[in-house]
Amino acid sequence: MDQIPTKTLAEVYLKQGDLRKAYGIYKILYDKDPSDPEIQRKLSELDQEMNPSHSSAQPLPRSREEKIRFLERWLAHIREREKG
Incomplete structure (x- = not known):
């Protein structure tokens, strides 16, 4: 059964610590509605968390x-x- 991408599903993945899956869901949602500020913020936060700028990560x-x-x-x- 396929999963329907929703903010709730992305939050479930976040709570489970699965940042990549959460990011993927938010990316799908962003592609559908790039003007949603909450999705923009979540993608930015996840991007920073998954790709820290400092080399000692x-x-x-x-x-x-x-x-x-x-x-x-x-x-x-x-x-x-x-x-x-």
Whole structure:
């Protein structure tokens, strides 16, 4: 059974950590309606997350434990940036 591309399906993929599938869904939606600001924002965010500009980027973690460590480091980095 084929999946119907929707924002909801893209969000499900995001919550599951499947950025590539989420990006693919948002790209299909963008092609249908390039004026939708939410889709534009999501594509931009996903593009930055999947293709970081700094060369020290690590590959995305695969195991549950690696994902937890990755997200903990990411959260710590965000908190540091908020402090200024």
